[in-house]
Amino acid sequence: MYATRHLARRFAFSQTRRLSHVPSNAPALKSATSEDLAHFSKILPQTCILSTLPSLNNTPSTTTIEELAPFNNDWMNKYHGKSEMVLRPRTTEEVAQIVKWCNEKRIGVVPQGGNTGLVGGSVPTKNEVVINLANMNKVRSFDPVSGILVADAGCILESLNEYLAPHNHIVPLDLGAKGSCQIGGNVSTNAGGLRLLRYGSLHGSVLGLEVVLPDGTILNQLSSLRKDNTGYDLKQLFIGAEGTLGIVTGVSILAAPAPQATSNVILALPKFDNVLPLFTKVKRQLSEILSAFEFFDREVYDLAVKHNQGRALNADDVEGAECFVLVETSGGNREHDEAKLNALLENLLESDEPLINTGVLSQNPAQFASLWAIREGLTEAVSKExxxxxxxxxxxxxxxxxxxxxxxxxxxxxxxxxxxxxxxxxxxxxxxxxxxxxxxxxxxxxxxxxxxxxxxxxxxxxxxxxxxxxxxGIGVMKTHALHYSKDEVNIEWMRRIKNLFDPHGIMNPGKVLP
Amino acid sequence: MYATRHLARRFAFSQTRRLSHVPSNAPALKSATSEDLAHFSKILPQTCILSTLPSLNNTPSTTTIEELAPFNNDWMNKYHGKSEMVLRPRTTEEVAQIVKWCNEKRIGVVPQGGNTGLVGGSVPTKNEVVINLANMNKVRSFDPVSGILVADAGCILESLNEYLAPHNHIVPLDLGAKGSCQIGGNVSTNAGGLRLLRYGSLHGSVLGLEVVLPDGTILNQLSSLRKDNTGYDLKQLFIGAEGTLGIVTGVSILAAPAPQATSNVILALPKFDNVLPLFTKVKRQLSEILSAFEFFDREVYDLAVKHNQGRALNADDVEGAECFVLVETSGGNREHDEAKLNALLENLLESDEPLINTGVLSQNPAQFASLWAIREGLTEAVSKExxxxxxxxxxxxxxxxxxxxxxxxxxxxxxxxxxxxxxxxxxxxxxxxxxxxxxxxxxxxxxxxxxxxxxxxxxxxxxxxxxxxxxxGIGVMKTHALHYSKDEVNIEWMRRIKNLFDPHGIMNPGKVLP
Ligand SMILES: Cc1cc2nc3c(=O)[nH]c(=O)nc-3n(C[C@H](O)[C@H](O)[C@H](O)COP(=O)(O)OP(=O)(O)OC[C@H]3O[C@@H](n4cnc5c(N)ncnc54)[C@H](O)[C@@H]3O)c2cc1C
Ligand SMILES: Cc1cc2nc3c(=O)[nH]c(=O)nc-3n(C[C@H](O)[C@H](O)[C@H](O)COP(=O)(O)OP(=O)(O)OC[C@H]3O[C@@H](n4cnc5c(N)ncnc54)[C@H](O)[C@@H]3O)c2cc1C
CATH class of the missing domain: 3.30.70.2740 (Alpha-Beta Plaits)
Structure with a gap:
């Protein structure tokens, strides 16, 4: 397999670079043993432990390597770990006890959510212990007045949305992996996704976190306050840290009121140069109801059509189009929103030098979904090609x-x-x-x-x-490329933060920092 | 003066608590001397230095204590420093050179913006050197397509708004002190203000920072990207750090498109218990155009009237009101917004058990301003009483x-x-x-x-x-109360972050941490 060869090469590289930075007193990490397994069996019931290791009295495990495969291999099946132990704690206290032990024994751990990450961050690089959060999946509280939701980190994004629906709220985050990814994984990757344009980044909407630090301490910042200026906002460090500074066990997040109406349109542009003036115009005219402005070029659109992603637009609509833009609106009043969108389209089509050739406007929920299907199907079209x-x-x-x-x-x-x-x-x-x-x-x-x-x-x-x-994120995939976006001073300070929180380097080793 | 006595008492207290935590090797801070003055004169022109210290050859200074007063005393005139030196650098490089020297010499520094802070954080507790950012007041860039503004930290908030107006954008932040406070001060206090409900917190809208760290290193995170998941988001630590971790010299922030229409209404409520159901209803009906929901009780309203803040409402409108709510809308289409607001008011008044007694709706810009004047005048009314x-x-x-x-x-x-x-x-x-x-x-x-x-x-x-x-924020005013909002683990980790960035404790000493 090429992917594996390629991976090995990269590791060798990152290993060399890393070595020169690790403080000389940082001991190598140890593998988990049957003794550790025995200890974890005191913390967790057997149903929460998957391990191929024999028991202390040398009874072979009934767990097979295949059973561990979903936790060792990533979503792309590109990165492959060799963990012999997956733990699935049910409470923050259990996470804390496990981590404390691993820290004392210098055993590497990999925090794992839905394992949908795309940079190899959620699987072991070697045989680290996987701490999977799937069993921590309860909503802790929701206040429909303030919109503040507090949930276990292992709650699946889509489940949270389903929970909020009867309360007329939504999670201010949406992405293709919503059926599997967890809110703790979203926070740990600072996921962006399709609603960012409207609801902003998680750095703004996450109000609090509960985190188990690498030494097993529970850092409780699970505030359910919208405003709190009492000292450094430590939780921000864990947003996007990809599990290298601690394990997120609880999340407090500001849910958004559910929009009353949504609409979308695909615009065909004669040339790319029109995208920018179009964006400016659309932002201006739709202002607060603009919720997505997604671009795709002609070549990838043709791939989507070839591989049956969504329903192809009419030949007339795509003729002479160099690229496309999908515009979505979400607002509080269907009539108003449609009026705004129609005014925009008229304005666009009637101008002397139109920025667009045509526009295809959805007229009902099925069409709405079908236009989105084109955009959302691009990734799959590409992988089919x-x-x-x-x-x-x-x-x-x-x-x-x-x-x-x-x-x-x-x-x-x-x-x-x-x-x-x-x-x-x-x-x-x-x-x-x-x-x-x-x-x-x-x-x-x-x-x-x-x-x-x-x-x-x-x-x-x-x-x-x-x-x-x-x-x-960076995961293992881009550690060697970090320096293209961050200068040495930045990387050095990241390293100091890492060493401050995780002096023994047990937390998701080999990820993020080169 | 009571204020001073009170201050002295509190300091004695916080000093005792602090001592037990400072690592034993942390040396006491030194006072700036004529030698330091001579050194700074090599970095800055005389116009950028205000000092009562004599020169190296003992020529007395022509600067008076009175000239330093605006930098030593806070906005409330409650906290009083005794700095003998105010430096007003013009570039990041100059800030870096000054800080580096102070770090080497163990001289405390106080970063100062517009000095409008309300917790005594912006003035020295003793005779620290004040580094005032007022001379760093240039817009570095603005991209009207993305809305990303990059500016020197010393830019005054109102000036930035004026700069953005012709580009149809606004700073996503507004507060009473806008004519004096600086964007660097806003970031350092994580200021909330009147637009937070609509545009969210600075943790979401600040995209990048340039910071001079306590050792003089320039940490450049002045990204002008909306999305960047390459490692830890270090800049977040400086948002709300009140100048205790470094000096913010540049800010990249996402400006918001200027609303095309704004409107407001004051609602009179028969009883407080109605505020919550009202808020839920208003959020639901106005959704994305709701930009403020401000509460004030009857007693403070009466004070506002007594002290002529804004124009009093009609006797009929306030009769039997236990409290009031000011609702503001900002949107992209006046007609739509008014329709939404009118529908809300009708709905509120026509219900069987109305949540409100009356509503006073502004009909023109003058009335809009006058309704806001009541709300904004509450602070002044209180201080007049x-x-x-x-x-x-x-x-x-x-x-x-x-x-x-x-x-x-x-x-x-x-x-x-x-x-x-x-x-x-x-x-x-x-x-x-x-x-x-x-x-x-x-x-x-x-x-x-x-x-x-x-x-x-x-x-x-x-x-x-x-x-x-x-x-x-915390400043010096609330260090002793920090523990009511943050537990020991949190405070301990704040202290570690502080020690990591500022091992000699030169950066705004005595602030934030007890
Ligand atoms: C089809 C598809 C579409 C996607 N679309 C988008 C998109 O639009 N925008 C976007 O930003 N991303 C997207 N992604 C990638 C995205 O990062 C993940 O989907 C998601 O945020 C990760 O959540 P997860 O629970 O699966 O985390 P995992 O994959 O399990 O983990 C991701 C990282 O976070 C760490 N982690 C997970 N949980 C925790 C925890 N509780 N505490 C500490 N660390 C933890 C892991 O160690 C790992 O480093 C997509 C992925 C797929 C497969
Ligand atoms: C009339 C009035 C109304 C107000 N309304 C609000 C409100 O609605 N919401 C709200 O949140 N606050 C409000 N405030 C307080 C608010 O914190 C400040 O007005 C403002 O954010 C501080 O900006 P500044 O430039 O004046 O900072 P300063 O007062 O100079 O400094 C404040 C703190 O930040 C630090 N600091 C300043 N600049 C820098 C820098 N460049 N780098 C590092 N540290 C720095 C200082 O050391 C100090 O600790 C109000 C104050 C007044 C007087």
Missing amino acids: GKAYKYDISIPLKAFKEVVDTTREHLRSQGLLRHDAVKNVVGYGHVGDGNLHLNIVAAAYTPEIEAALEPFVYELVGKYKGSVSAEH | GKAYKYDISIPLKAFKEVVDTTREHLRSQGLLRHDAVKNVVGYGHVGDGNLHLNIVAAAYTPEIEAALEPFVYELVGKYKGSVSAEH
């Missing part, structure tokens, strides 16, 4: 096309743009957030293509002072 | 009245509720944010009243798991 190299980057909006084109030209100049190597170079993403998903679709993963892409793409991102990871 | 003990607390919405009433009853039971002692106990604040301003208006500040109020009020807040400082 071939092997995808995925770059989740933030760059200035105006550079979106340039980055896609430059990458394509670069591959062409290397002689790699041909049907048996790189088939497509496509771009789509959340224009509203400056977040471009650059996808290079190849016939197969090859070292040659990868060498042509990296560090080329990261250097391109660096040139625009962009981010090499807009929303997916 | 007498000496105010001010508590800026977060508690569950439903406890607002209970806290005001309990405090009043407590004072009554102590025999202190009489015209020559406590005259009024009033409450107002941002219901939408759970933020209550509890004000005790007395004939004079007396130790007796203070003893009756503290720790009584803080304990009350603690009982509701509230915050002893919703938005103003």
